[in-house]
Amino acid sequence: MASSRKLEGRVAIVTGGSRGIGREIALSLGSYGAAVVVVYQGREDKANEVVNLIHNKSSKAIAVRADVSSEQDVKAVFDKAEETFGKVHILVSSAGILLSSYPSVEDTSLEDWDRIFAVNTKGSFISCREAAKRLVRGGGGRIVNLGTSMVAALYPGYGAYAASKAAVETFTKVLAKELKGRRITANVVAPGPVATEMFFEGKDETTIERFKAQTPLERLGEPSDVSGLVLFLVSDEGEWVNGQVIRANGGLAV
Numbered sequence: 617m618a619s620s621r622k623l624e625g626r627v628a629i630v631t632g633g634s635r636g637i638g639r640e641i642a643l644s645l646g647s648y649g650a651a652v653v654v655v656y657q658g659r660e661d662k663a664n665e666v667v668n669l670i671h672n673k674s675s676k677a678i679a680v681r682a683d684v685s686s687e688q689d690v691k692a693v694f695d696k697a698e699e700t701f702g703k704v705h706i707l708v709s710s711a712g713i714l715l716s717s718y719p720s721v722e723d724t725s726l727e728d729w730d731r732i733f734a735v736n737t738k739g740s741f742i743s744c745r746e747a748a749k750r751l752v753r754g755g756g757g758r759i760v761n762l763g764t765s766m767v768a769a770l771y772p773g774y775g776a777y778a779a780s781k782a783a784v785e786t787f788t789k790v791l792a793k794e795l796k797g798r799r800i801t802a803n804v805v806a807p808g809p810v811a812t813e814m815f816f817e818g819k820d821e822t823t824i825e826r827f828k829a830q831t832p833l834e835r836l837g838e839p840s841d842v843s844g845l846v847l848f849l850v851s852d853e854g855e856w857v858n859g860q861v862i863r864a865n866g867g868l869a870v
Contacts, residue, residue: 622851624649626756627701629693631655631684631743632711634663636812637762640839641708641846642677646670648847651701652677655684655693655711676701684711684739690746698750706850707747709740710762712781716818718773729776736780744791744802757800758850761788762842763861765808768869781806785861792859801858803849808865810837832867841866 628645632638634656643666646652652670654677656663663679670677680696682689697704713735715728740761751757763785766778785804792802809815809827815836816824828834845864848854863869 620647621649623706626650626705627653627697627703628706628708628850629653629655629697629704629743629747630708630710631682631693631739632709632762634659634666634679636710636814637807637810637839637842638708638710639666640843641710642666643669643673644840644843644847645706645708645850646675646677647673648851649675650706651675653693653697653701653704654679655682657681657683657711684709684743685734687742690742694746694750703752704747704750705752705756706758706760707743707751708760708762708846708850709743711739712736712762712814714777714814714817715773718818719775720772721775724776732776732780733783736777737783740784741787744788748791748795748800751798751800753798753800755799755855756852757795757798758854759788759791759800759802760846760849761802761804763804763806765806765863765865765869767806768863769808769865789859789861799855801849801855803857803859804861805842805845805849806861806863806865807842808837808863808868810839810842812839830868831865835866837864837866 628650630642633642633654667677764781766774767782
């Protein structure tokens with residue numbers, strides 16, 4: 617997608633912004649002129665790499681370490697964003713984890729279930745709650761949560777993951793209505809299989825090829841397939857799309 621400055625003067629927070637889809641979203645927002653706060657938990661080197669690439673696009677960026685399941689950490693992220701760049705316009709909640717052993721529901725431990733929900737559901741909830749209180753009102757306010765098309769496809773081995781993201785879909789739809797009068801939109805982008813480290817982990821080549829074959833376009837998605845959709849939703853042109861779950865999966869599931 618050609619570079620533009622449509623988001624010049626806007627401030628964006630991207631959780632899970634150091635790797636995978638979140639990384640591509642952060643880079644895309646930077647290429648469109650937004651000042652980007654890259655939120656990461658584990659890989660400082662990867663986060664700093666994203667920041668440097670955004671700087672190369674003549675945009676501003678910082679990296680902030682945070683556990684999205686911590687209220688204190690999430691508040692600190694917004695505080696740092698406001699202190700550095702001013703009021704925040706955009707939240708993209710992309711931080712997420714997946715059980716790479718793909719256990720059945722009966723074989724999913726309570727510990728793993730809680731861990732999935734702590735990051736995927738609680739993390740998105742806390743981030744959205746803070747955004748609802750602090751995003752710019754009157755135009756340009758955008759919340760985009762990353763979901764999953766597994767909520768629709770319902771593949772075995774994805775029980776905890778799909779359930780955690782189904783909850784995100786539901787509260788995002790409610791949130792969109794609760795934000796009435798503020799001109800802040802809230803949507804979910806729900807990718808299908810995308811060629812990222814998280815997707816490949818725990819899968820053999822046969823499984824990967826099976827995923828490709830099940831998609832009408834017969835390929836895996838690329839992070840850019842998702843970031844382009846997010847860019848539209850956070851732009852002025854995307855304002856009329858609100859309270860929606862958009863499944864970006866090449867036709868794998870509806």
